[in-house]
Structure formats: C-alpha cells, structure tokens
Amino acid sequence: MAVDRRTFAAAGFSTLVCGYALVQQGRTAPARRPVVAGYVAPWKARPGGPGIKMIRARELTHLMYAFGTVSADGLAELADRCLDAGACDGTAPSSPFGGNFIQLAELKRDNPQLRVLISLGGWNGSRYFSAAAVTPRSRARFAQSVIDAFFRPYPGLFDGVDVDWEFPVSGGRAGNVARPEDRGNFTLLIAEVRRKLAAFSALERREMELTIAVSAAPDKIVNLEAAALAGLVDRIHLMAYDFHAGSAFAAFNAPLFACAGDPYPDLNVDASVNALIRVGVPPAKLTLGMAFFGRAVANVPPQNGGLFQKGATASEEWGGSDGIDYRDLVARRPEKHGFRRFWSDEAQVPWLYNAERRIWISYDDPLSIARKAMYARAHALAGVMIWDLFADDGSLLAALRVPPARRSE
Template sequence: MARRRHLISVMAASMLLAAASAVTTRAEDFTVAGYLSWWSAADRPELFDDLAADKLTHIIYAFGAIDEDGEAALADPCSEIDACEDEPQRVDASTTGIPVSGTFQRLHALKQAHPHLKILVAFGGWTGSAPFSSLASTADGRARFAQSILDVFFRPYPGLFDGVDIDWEYPVAGGLEEGTPADRENLSLLLADIREALDGFSDGDALELTVAVAASPGMIALTYPQDLADHVDRINVMTYDYHAGATVTNFNAPLAPIPGDPKSDANIAASMAAWQAAGVAASKLAVGIPFYGRAFSQVSGSGDGLLRPGDPAGTDIWSGDGIAYRDLVTARPLQQGFQVFWNEQAEVPYLYNAVEGVWISYDNARSVAAKTEFARRQGHAGVILWELGSDDGTLLDAVGGTLSKTH
C-alpha cells in the first residue's frame, strides 16, 4: 500500500509539473516578495545598499511585535526608528514622520529609489505567534489588534507601509503555544477585520493583505481555505521545512517527491496541488523558496547520504536550525571534505561529508530558478523568499533571471 501511495503521489506531482503552459503567469503579473527580518536589517545595514530591489515587487518586513495586551508594537524601536534610550528620536522634516536613521529610514529610501516597490509589515512567525489565539478569540480583540496596526505602523509613517502579512504559526495545531479548535474560524475573522481596517484607512491605492500558511496538506484542514482567499490578496504557502526535526536525512524544500520517500506528499508540487484541491485558485497562491539550508549530523555510510538516519540538530558549524546561504558559501564546504549532489526528481542540491557524517540540504541558483519557473508555469501569484538577509545576492538574481527570460 505504501508503494502504491508513493506512485500515486509521484504521478500527481508529475502531472502538475507538466501542466499546460496556458496557465503561465505573465512576468509582469508575477509577485516576488522577499521577507526581510528586523534582526537582519539591524545587524547588516549594508544589506540595503547591496539589495537588488529591482528584482523584487514586495518586501515583507518581519516582524512587527504583539504586546501583552494583544496589540501591535515595534519589535526594536532603537534599530527601527532610532528611538534609543540614550538619545531622543530625530525625524526628517522633509519626510513626514520618517526618522533620520534606522531601518524605517532605510526602507523609505529604498522605496524612493524604487517607486514600484511595496512594503508590507508581517506579524507572527514561529516565535511571535503565541498571542494570536487569545487576541483573535473575541470581536473586541480582533478589532483592537487591527486598529493598533494602523496606529503603530501606518499613521506615524505615511506612505511607508503598503499592507499587512499575517503569519500565524499555527492555528489549531499550535506552535510554541497550544492552539484551539476555535482558531480555525478566528483566523478568518481576524483577516476580515484587518481587511476592513485597511480598506477604511486607505485614501488612495488599496492596501494589501496576505497570509502565510503551512505547506503540509494535513494542515490545510485546520483553516477555511476559501475564506482566507476571500479576504487576502495572496496566500503565501511556506513550502519549506518539510523535514525539520526528522531523524532521517531528507530535503528542506523538494520540488517533487523522490523514490523511497516515506512522506511522498512533503514537497512543493504536492502542497500547491493540495491548496488548489481545497478550492483556492492557483493565481491566489505564492510558492515559498528558502534562502537557507538545514544540516544533519551523525550520518553514516558511503554514497550520497540521502534517506539515512541522522541527528537533525546538526553541529556547531553546520546547524540543523538553519544555515544562511551566504554563510554556506563563505564556509566553502567543498574545501572541507563535502561532495555536492543534485537530485533530478526533487530538483535540489545537497552536500555530504561521509568522514564527518554531516549531510546538508540547501537551495542554490539552479534550484531557486526551477522553483520560480514552476510557480510561473503553474499560474501561481508568485514566490515568497525567506529571507533576504540570508542571501549574498546569488539567489535573488536567480529569481530575477528566470523572469527576465520571459520578456
């Protein structure tokens, strides 16, 4: 039976990958939204100078905080708006409300240089989603949170932010905190209230609302997919971390299933097909692309190390919690005894050092281009990238290069 399920999954993914080109998304309609974390922005101010913003349509600033009252708050006022304890905040008189230094000033300058660029502020993430279940459980809580977003991020900095992204990880199933069955409906209600608040606030171009969702087909049932689609501009499917915490080596973000995979639905093609089967149009869905890899340690045996027992914690140097692509390049693994492999079915690279017993799944320019092309050929809304601070420019260039070939 397991063999039969695998064959069915492979066939379904193959059919999806080979779908008719008539649904292809035009390059000019294709969203390229890069998440940018506040900590990357704070630690690497030069990132803004190096960023190829012409290859992006959106930056999703991650994350706004949620305070103990269930209201929006700045994550780090000192780095974001130059409101540090030892000196007063300074505001540029020529740009209403924009501080003279800090992340928000750099985001504003980026928009000035690239007028097409839209910036959304995200809330939640793995470590920031605990307040959602409580604040979304009442009409008053949802309304107060929606209005607080406007009060903290939109009114003080006119024109800086163009929308909101909600990244609740995860309704019902929970993450760092337990979820409740009521989360399923409350997520939809929360999005409806935020949409209403944004529409009421906008006096010009419509403000956008997006939601980040789990990639696992089993997690789709914990939401109301069609309700989500009705309230948001795009649904960002987090098509990565498929085997985080697993004790058998496998790919972080495979495009399609591989032979022998015990989780044959844990891949991008299967996830996007599952969201569509749940009633969401392909054109509403964005495909997630990771700019990081994950390592396993204590892997043994010769060959390529794939589908072998291993420790998902990795090592002090090669982390199982995430290795930024730019750090992976800097570390020069090929000079440290690693062999590089490419899997034709999953369309991803991987590394293995049989002597040290370390196995690494990651994405490179080739796999990023393949995923971007998949999203475009399937008629999807675009791609989301986590996250820009993890790149050295190579992966974003691969996204942009794929699209430029379609003109």
C-alpha cells in the same frame, strides 16, 4: 487546475522528474508581472554585511519587513523599537522615521515600484495571536492596533500587512497560546483586518494590501479555512520549506517533488500546492515560498549519500536548529572541505554530504531556485516569495530570472 508532475511545464529545458518528462506545454504567460516578494530579517543587518540599503529592490515587487509582534494584550506592536524605529533608551527619534524604518523609506523613494508590507508574527512573535482572534472585540482591537502602530506613526511607509501566524490550532513555538477555535477565528481576524485596511485605504486614497503566510505541512493546512482566507487576502505566501525542521532525519528541506524511497511523499512543494488548490485556493492567489537557507543533520550514515538516513541531531557547526544562510554556506566552500554535492533529478534539489564527518546538508542553489520559479510560472501562481533576502549572496535572487543550466551536477 490540476498541478502534478505530468503537466509541469518548465520553459527552456527538459529532464526527468520521478520518471516523468518535463516538456514545454505552450502555455501563454499571464500579462501581469509575477510577484517577487522578499522578507527582510532586520536582526541580520550588520556592518560590512547585508543591510536594507543594499537590497536589490528593482528585482522585487514586494518587501515584507519581519516582524511586528503581538502583545500579551492582543495588540500589534513593534518587536524592537530601537532597531525598527530608532527609539532607543526610552527616547524618541528626532524625525518620524528612525532606525531601519528610515532605510526602508529611502529604499521606497529610490524604487517607487516597490510595495512594502509590515509582517506580523513569525516563529517568535505568534504567541498571542490566538488571544487577539478569540472574540469580536479582541479582533476589532487588534485590527485597529495595526493601523495605530504601523500606519499612523509612519505615514506612507507601509503599503499593507502580512499576517504570519505560526500556527493556528497547533501552536508552533513552545508556549504559544492555541485553541481548536483558532481555525475559524483566524478567518474572522483576517476579515476584520481587511475591513480596517479598506477603511484606512479609502481615507488615504491609496491601495493597501493584505497577505498571509501559511505553513506547507499537511497537518497545518487542515487547520485553515483556506478557501475563505483566499477570498479575503491579496495573496497567500506558501512557506514551502522546513518540511523536516527540527528533525534528525536526513530528508530535503524543500523538495519540489517527492522521490523514490521518501517515507514522507506528501512533504514537498508540489503536494502542498496541490493540497491548497484542492480545498479552493485559486493558483493566482498563491505565491511559492523559496528557502534561501539550508539545514544540516549530524552523524548521518553514508548509505545513499546520507539521503533518507537517520542522524542524531541538527549540526551545530552548520547552523544548528536555525539553519544556515546560503551566503554563509557558499562562503565556507564546503566542496573544498570534504563535502560532495549531489543532485536529485526527482526532487529537483541538491544536497551535500561529508562521509568522513557524517554531516548531511539540504539546501537550495541557483539551479533548484530557477526550476521552482519555472514551476510557479508554469502553473500560473501569483509568483514567488523569499525567506529571506539577507540570506542571499546575490545568485539566488538572480536565478529567479535566469534560465537554469541543463546540467544538474
């Protein structure tokens, strides 16, 4: 299915996006409930702040607990035994569940519709994926270790696995093991995990899901056998953000479309969705990733409200290289402290700029989140994915189900 701005149906509003009218096309919505899958970053839990018990699970279909990791031996394991399972100071918890896992179990008990997946890898935990995937034996050992580390010790807690290898072939974080063979080996690894999950599912007599998270950058997409992977997994979570992470260039973190003057017109949500569909990924296998955080650049010149200007570095005051959670951005009330809010009718996202301090911030707000959700529905995608739930102040998750205001500024 072609996915472009000309056919973008956004129910309930009409505006201009890069010169094209957005109009309702009369598409009948699929009968199935769209996926709303949220990652939870447990290291962010803190007293008086976000916690697993406070997650609005009724708004979700799936929750991914991030992350399990991959050991130097190529085995799946807990990233933090104390935080995750309550096994602190070398001691075991007094019951099968402890730490965050007991809160996950309680959340599932109170929300029986919720599916909980263990997510493996992420930016900090992908170093040894290549080693786990390199041979038939290593793949079989890894797949079995997933069952042994997360399913047998914590019966009934997890309903599947999400593999977030960042990134096959190109590596990712400095020090990650990477091989040209990762492209094919990733597919073989997922096939082996699928096989082990199917066997365990039959034994348990309950359905187990398998998903993967993939980068939206073109140079990462080409390192995937995307069509083959789509045939093996329940869904592909498209990380449709961080298009300029680590850059001092003031460009959007997660634009829906490219706009005039953008020197990187292929770094946007629509282009990435199209790229995966062109190589054979069915739209119904794609979930559209939403960024519940922003990124800031320092020393940005004032031309064009800072947009597409060269800055110096990520602004440490506003999140640094890790970015800033939306809840923290809102709490700091930037528009009361010299920032002006701008809106791009072309990219369908906002930005903030402080001309005096020369700080530029790209982020998503309820309006841009709602319009991305409409994009996902209009193009019959599986649904949406969120990174991460603890970054929200409540308004972004709510925006997924509330029609956006017509006003953009």
